[in-house]
Amino acid sequence: MATTFDLGPTQQTDFDAWKLADDGLRERERNLRLFVDNVPGLVATMNPSGVFQLFNRRLLEYFGRTPEELNNWFTSDIVHPDDLLRAVASFTSAVETGHPCDIEYRLRRADGVYRWLQARALPIRDTEGRILTWYLLLTDIHDRKQAEEKLRQSEKALQQIVDVIPQFIDVLDTEGNVLYANRMLLEYTGRSLEELKANDFPVIISSPEDLEGLRDERQKGFARGVPFELEVQSRRNDGQYRWFLVRYNPLRDERGDVLRWYASATDIEDRKQAEEQLKRREASLVEAQRLAHCGSWSWNVSTREGFWSQEMFHILGYEAEETTPSLARFLERVHPEDRPRVEQVVKQEMSGLEADLPSDYRIVLQDGTIKHLHAVAHPVRNGSGEVVEVIGTSMDVTEQCLARAELARAFEAISQLKNRLQNENLALREQIDQEFMFEEIVGSSPALKGVLESIQIVAPADSTVLVQGETGTGKELIARAIHNLSPRKGQAFVKVNCAAIPLGLLESELFGHERGAFTGAIAQRIGRFELAHKGTLFLDEVGDIPLELQPKLLRVLQEQEFERLGSTRTQRVNVRVLAATNCSLTQMVAEKKFRSDLYYRLNVFPIVVPPLRERCEDIPILVRHFANKHARQMGRKIESIPKETIDALSHYAWPGNIRELQNLMERAVLLSSGSSLRVPLGGIVTGSDHSAVSGGNALEQAERDLIARALRESNWVVGGARGAAARLGLKRTSLAYKMQKLGISGPTQ
Numbered sequence: 158m159a160t161t162f163d164l165g166p167t168q169q170t171d172f173d174a175w176k177l178a179d180d181g182l183r184e185r186e187r188n189l190r191l192f193v194d195n196v197p198g199l200v201a202t203m204n205p206s207g208v209f210q211l212f213n214r215r216l217l218e219y220f221g222r223t224p225e226e227l228n229n230w231f232t233s234d235i236v237h238p239d240d241l242l243r244a245v246a247s248f249t250s251a252v253e254t255g256h257p258c259d260i261e262y263r264l265r266r267a268d269g270v271y272r273w274l275q276a277r278a279l280p281i282r283d284t285e286g287r288i289l290t291w292y293l294l295l296t297d298i299h300d301r302k303q304a305e306e307k308l309r310q311s312e313k314a315l316q317q318i319v320d321v322i323p324q325f326i327d328v329l330d331t332e333g334n335v336l337y338a339n340r341m342l343l344e345y346t347g348r349s350l351e352e353l354k355a356n357d358f359p360v361i362i363s364s365p366e367d368l369e370g371l372r373d374e375r376q377k378g379f380a381r382g383v384p385f386e387l388e389v390q391s392r393r394n395d396g397q398y399r400w401f402l403v404r405y406n407p408l409r410d411e412r413g414d415v416l417r418w419y420a421s422a423t424d425i426e427d428r429k430q431a432e433e434q435l436k437r438r439e440a441s442l443v444e445a446q447r448l449a450h451c452g453s454w455s456w457n458v459s460t461r462e463g464f465w466s467q468e469m470f471h472i473l474g475y476e477a478e479e480t481t482p483s484l485a486r487f488l489e490r491v492h493p494e495d496r497p498r499v500e501q502v503v504k505q506e507m508s509g510l511e512a513d514l515p516s517d518y519r520i521v522l523q524d525g526t527i528k529h530l531h532a533v534a535h536p537v538r539n540g541s542g543e544v545v546e547v548i549g550t551s552m553d554v555t556e557q558c559l560a561r562a563e564l565a566r567a568f569e570a571i572s573q574l575k576n577r578l579q580n581e582n583l584a585l586r587e588q589i590d591q592e593f594m595f596e597e598i599v600g601s602s603p604a605l606k607g608v609l610e611s612i613q614i615v616a617p618a619d620s621t622v623l624v625q626g627e628t629g630t631g632k633e634l635i636a637r638a639i640h641n642l643s644p645r646k647g648q649a650f651v652k653v654n655c656a657a658i659p660l661g662l663l664e665s666e667l668f669g670h671e672r673g674a675f676t677g678a679i680a681q682r683i684g685r686f687e688l689a690h691k692g693t694l695f696l697d698e699v700g701d702i703p704l705e706l707q708p709k710l711l712r713v714l715q716e717q718e719f720e721r722l723g724s725t726r727t728q729r730v731n732v733r734v735l736a737a738t739n740c741s742l743t744q745m746v747a748e749k750k751f752r753s754d755l756y757y758r759l760n761v762f763p764i765v766v767p768p769l770r771e772r773c774e775d776i777p778i779l780v781r782h783f784a785n786k787h788a789r790q791m792g793r794k795i796e797s798i799p800k801e802t803i804d805a806l807s808h809y810a811w812p813g814n815i816r817e818l819q820n821l822m823e824r825a826v827l828l829s830s831g832s833s834l835r836v837p838l839g840g841i842v843t844g845s846d847h848s849a850v851s852g853g854n855a856l857e858q859a860e861r862d863l864i865a866r867a868l869r870e871s872n873w874v875v876g877g878a879r880g881a882a883a884r885l886g887l888k889r890t891s892l893a894y895k896m897q898k899l900g901i902s903g904p905t906q
Contacts, residue, residue: 192751199295201227203278205288208540216295221267226542237263237271244276251278255288263299272299281445289464325401325422327353331415333379342422347394378405382415388425398427424716452752455537455548456484458507463546472530472553474522491528492519502534509536509544517554529558598634600775604767608635615762616642621714623699623759624737625767627861629816632737633697636768640693645733648692653685656698659890664706670722684721686713693733699759700740700751701894703803707752714758715865734759739860776807779815783822784834796832805838812862861899864892868901 199216203209209228220227220235230236231245240262251258258278263271264326275296280288325345335354341351343345371389377517378385378725384406390398401422450470456462464472465482484503491499495518502516514534519527534549573654598609615622616639624632633652635709658666669684685694696702702710713719718729734761745751769776780798788795811817821836829835875896876889885892896901896902 174549199274199297201293201295202537203252203291203293204539205252205290207291209247209543210290210539211537219266219297220264226888235265237265239263248278250460252291255280257883261302261751265297269775272694273302274298285748308724327420329418329420331379331418333375333418334444336417345391345393375405379418382407388429399424399426401425402784450551451550453550454482455546456503456507458545458547461485469551472528472551473520474524474526490520490522492521495519506547506549507544508536527554527555529555535837536683543552590904592729598631598638599779600772601778602767602772602775604772605775608764608766611764612638612763613641615639615764617644618762619733620645621733621759622735623742623761623763624766625742625763626737626739627768627814629741629814630766630768632739632766633695633813635764636693636695636735636737639735639747640695640733643693645692649689650693650695651685651689652695652697654697654702656895657888657891660703660894663702664709665722667706668709668719668721669728671724681721686719686732687728689732690730691732693735696734698738699736700738700742700745704750704752709757711752711755711758714755769814773807776818777803779818780822780834784826787823787826791826793826793829794832795826795829795834796838798834802834802836802838806836812858860895861901864895864899 178529199219200213201209201216202211209224212224214228216227217224222235226233227235231345236244244260244262247258247260250256257280258276261273261275262855264274265271273340275298276293277296278291278293281290281292283289292716298527325339325342327342328336330336335350336355338350343353346353361734371387378387384404386405387403388402389401392398402425402801403420403422405418405420407415408419410416451706453464453466454469461484463482463484465475465477467477469482470477470480475486488496488500499516502514502518506514516532516534517529518532519529521527530551531554532549532551534547536544537546537548539545598605612635622636622639624635626632637650640646653666655663662682665682665684668686669682670680672681713732714734717731718727720727730899742751742756742760746753746756769779784798786797806818812821825834825836828837864881864885867884868875871879871881871884875882875892877883880889880890887895
């Protein structure tokens with residue numbers, strides 16, 4: 158069967174490395190790795206005369222010596238005494254001849270232990286062949302040396318007991334013909350001894366493409382008569398190929414003549430895969446640096462000339478074949494605005510005052526393209542401590558700079574938009590303030606003027622205000638006017654309609670709750686008191702707060718502190734409280750439905766808003782105000798209001814007060830097709846009806862009538878989309894509470 162050979166890894170690697178070094182094809186790659194401080198190895202550089210210039214961090218940590226101690230290695234105990242003369246001779250010969258050096262010897266590690274290392278010194282030459290610097294790579298091979306030594310000792314013992322050792326072993330004559338093979342080798346190859354003897358390369362059935370090379374290499378090894386090794390791919394009996402290291406050792410007679418050769422094979426498939434993976438990683442590193450647009454360079458301090466990597470030529474826009482790297486050619490590309498600063502940075506680099514000096518600058522290519530670069534420089538010193546060279550890397554960061562600039566523009570746009578929104582918010586707040594301060598409080602009656610005077614008196618203070626009045630008289634407008642005239646104007650105005658919130662949720666609404674405080678509390682919630690911190694809290698329909706919640710409200714009014722529902726942590730707030738009610742709190746106190754101490758705390762400064770029937774002189778003004786307002790909103794124009802309409806409206810009792818009047822004006826504008834206001838007066842009660850609702854219980858009677866009318870219209874259905882609660886704009890639970898409070902029950906069957 159056809160078989161193949163391959164060159165041994167060590168001879169092939171050295172041959173390729175020296176050939177590539179002589180041809181200069183891999184000069185740039187070595188320079189690139191010189192600048193990568195975390196290269197996986199012990200790296201140093203020497204000047205042409207053999208004086209060390211630079212040691213990487215791994216090397217210094219490995220030996221635990223200073224650069225000065227390492228430079229005097231030939232007079233110290235760093236090198237093992239048995240290896241010192243050989244090492245000095247090898248390095249001296251390399252420096253004198255300029256030839257690469259590859260030697261193995263023992264060096265003393267930082268912990269005092271001597272270990273075997275392989276030292277490879279390769280010269281880096283300029284275009285004229287002169288040596289610029291020496292590149293030295295030290296590799297710890299102590300474990301491998303020990304393994305090889307043990308293996309050689311084992312092989313000597315195995316020569317007599319070949320068949321009982323669990324390893325692939327065969328014995329050959331001086332011509333390479335198989336004399337004997339152990340059981341493991343026969344089982345592995347699936348061949349008989351006769352088949353192996355009949356094969357021209359029977360030790361291992363190699364891949365066909367390597368056969369000729371392996372055959373020649375083995376014959377050369379036999380001719381030399383000394384132990385040698387070959388790496389081959391072995392095909393198992395299942396047809397799968399694996400890498401093996403085959404070691405050939407001669408068996409000599411007393412005169413030293415070779416009698417037999419015995420060969421042992423070791424599976425190195427895992428090592429070969431690891432080596433291949435390492436090669437791929439190294440290639441990926443170079444490719445990653447190329448893709449990252451990272452170039453390497455060096456400057457000679459005295460000549461101002463140096464070295465550029467291929468990527469550096471590409472970054473600067475020069476052709477490698479047409480350009481000699483120099484500091485002057487580099488500065489030609491630097492942007493004129495950045496050139497003085499870059500020249501100053503170069504002086505700092507060459508002075509060596511800073512170990513690793515970063516800089517950022519722009520370059521301008523021949524076609525006008527501008528690039529942004531980020532560079533890091535490192536000074537290289539000679540034995541006297543003088544800076545002789547500067548090495549570094551430059552990375553093209555144009556995309557990052559453009560991205561940062563775009564991000565800055567985006568932030569600027571966001572900032573402008575934020576300012577615009579803030580300005581619009583301020584304008585909107587001013588509009589709201591104008592809308593809700595005195596603009597909606599329309600009228601000139603003495604009763605209204607008294608209310609406005611009270612607002613101006615109490616607004617600058619932080620006193621609690623109790624606004625009382627019938628439904629629809631504009632109690633919320635009074636509260637907003639107090640807030641807008643107070644020092645808290647710039648803070649929040651938070652409203653809570655105590656009658657519109659189910660009784661079980663009112664405490665959580667006012668004071669907040671912690672997660673898990675009750676069923677359905679899946680997250681922490683901040684209450685209205687916390688939302689109104691440093692602002693104003695308006696408690697509408699305060700008379701509807703249940704008795705069990707009133708002590709907690711009294712505490713926060715007196716001490717400005719409370720606990721969230723489900724929490725023991727005390728929250729402190731600074732809130733001004735304004736309250737409003739259409740109920741008689743004094744009567745509720747007498748009936749034990751409202752705490753007297755809470756009433757006195759709320760009633761610090763009472764303001765009674767008069768009903769519309771007590772300020773009849775304001776009705777014509779209000780009619781024109783609301784008519785014009787709704788006309789503007791609907792795109793219509795009301796130029797006249799009939800006198801009989803004004804008279805009828807002025808004599809109506811208005812149980813719904815201003816709210817009823819406003820809603821009537823909205824309906825009137827909708828019904829008016831011309832410029833004259835058409836008011837549907839059919840539903841208005843005039844004359845004697847004025848006194849019908851002016852008694853002591855007029856407010857409750859009006860509310861009772863409104864609820865009863867809504868219930869009749871909904872066929873006494875309370876909830877749902879068409880129920881009475883929806884018609885009145887109330888929640889079902891709130892309407893049920895009011896029905897119970899006012900004594901309203903459904904029709905009897």
